Amino acid sequence: MKAAVSKGQRLGLRIDEVPDPVPEADEVVLRVDRVGICGSDLHAAYGEGEMAPEGAILGHEFCGEVVAVGAAVDWLRAGDRVAPMPFRGCGHCVHCLLGQPHHCPEGRIDVISGFAQYSRAGARECVRLPPEVGDDDGALIEPLAVGLQGVRKAQLPVGARVLVTGAGPIGALTAYWARRLGAGPIAVMARSARREPIARALGATHFIAQQDCANPHEAVCDALGGAPDVVFEAVGVPGAIADALGFVKPLGTVVSLGFCSGQDSFVPVVPLMKEARLLFSMCYERADYQYIVDLLAAGERGPRAIVTDRIGFDAMPAKFSALHEGSAPDCKVLVSPWA
Numbered sequence: 001m002k003a004a005v006s007k008g009q010r011l012g013l014r015i016d017e018v019p020d021p022v023p024e025a026d027e028v029v030l031r032v033d034r035v036g037i038c039g040s041d042l043h044a045a046y047g048e049g050e051m052a053p054e055g056a057i058l059g060h061e062f063c064g065e066v067v068a069v070g071a072a073v074d075w076l077r078a079g080d081r082v083a084p085m086p087f088r089g090c091g092h093c094v095h096c097l098l099g100q101p102h103h104c105p106e107g108r109i110d111v112i113s114g115f116a117q118y119s120r121a122g123a124r125e126c127v128r129l130p131p132e133v134g135d136d137d138g139a140l141i142e143p144l145a146v147g148l149q150g151v152r153k154a155q156l157p158v159g160a161r162v163l164v165t166g167a168g169p170i171g172a173l174t175a176y177w178a179r180r181l182g183a184g185p186i187a188v189m190a191r192s193a194r195r196e197p198i199a200r201a202l203g204a205t206h207f208i209a210q211q212d213c214a215n216p217h218e219a220v221c222d223a224l225g226g227a228p229d230v231v232f233e234a235v236g237v238p239g240a241i242a243d244a245l246g247f248v249k250p251l252g253t254v255v256s257l258g259f260c261s262g263q264d265s266f267v268p269v270v271p272l273m274k275e276a277r278l279l280f281s282m283c284y285e286r287a288d289y290q291y292i293v294d295l296l297a298a299g300e301r302g303p304r305a306i307v308t309d310r311i312g313f314d315a316m317p318a319k320f321s322a323l324h325e326g327s328a329p330d331c332k333v334l335v336s337p338w339a
């Protein structure tokens with residue numbers, strides 16, 4: 001099969017011919033119909049550490065059709081369309097039973113290869129897609145689930161003032177869920193106004209471009225009518241958590257969703273004086289996936305607003321490096337490995 005494999009040493013991706021995957025007993029093999037490029041893929045390929053050594057195949061936001069079934073799989077068959085949670089758990093620990101395979105002590109993400117024409121996936125981590133859920137929507141389920149869990153964890157009071165820092169896909173989708181789950185005013189803040197239309201399409205009532213704004217604190221309070229009850233941090237660079245703790249109101253909540261692997265710091269007295277709550281949220285549960293599938297199957301199309309480009313496989317390495325360099329003005333890019 002064709003795969004976009006990592007060149008290692010922060011050199012990006014190349015399209016290569018690699019052996020087709022074979023399912024283990026509790027796995028399926030999927031024909032990858034659509035896969036999204038995630039900021040964490042860029043981070044793995046270009047960030048510190050050897051997260052994507054040479055030959056690794058990234059890509060975890062995808063949907064596809066079952067083409068092979070492991071010996072122990074009894075509920076999926078060839079031809080089923082699914083979106084997999086990109087982890088394969090043991091199936092019997094408490095986390096697997098709760099639908100949280102990413103916390104399974106035996107959990108593995110390396111079985112997944114979404115940047116390829118085929119990928120293995122844990123069968124029990126797959127959620128079936130009805131025909132009403134197209135491939136583009138199927139590839140958005142994973143990032144949608146990230147945002148959904150983040151907003152769930154905040155236990156958003158109805159009418160809450162919400163600030164989202166960062167206007168990438170996760171920031172935009174967090175605004176989307178905050179809108180659906182009862183927020184009042186929602187301000188999205190980013191360096192520039194480039195993503196304002198996307199953030200507004202997904203539910204932001206205000207957009208704050210830091211580069212045009214002398215006093216961000218004032219701008220946030222003006223926009224929301226007071227300091228935010230909840231701040232969702234979706235920036236993922238050092239300093240982002242300190243900023244969020246600075247913005248949040250006394251007794252408020254900060255949910256950190258950003259993927260930051262560098263050292264970071266904040267001054268504890270700031271959240272101490274506020275008695276603020278700081279939570280971290282990385283993934284989702286199986287129930288989040290199912291809820292999103294049901295929503296999409298019922299006709300919800302709002303999340304598509306984050307998609308700014310759709311490309312074929314051969315265009316992928318160049319797009320991947322352009323996203324890394326910041327020369328591509330995209331939000332979410334979807335890739336068709338068979339086009």
Ligand SMILES: [Zn+2]
Nearest residue numbers: 038040061143
């Ligand atoms: Zn992702």
Ligand SMILES: [Zn+2]
Nearest residue numbers: 090093096104
């Ligand atoms: Zn487990």
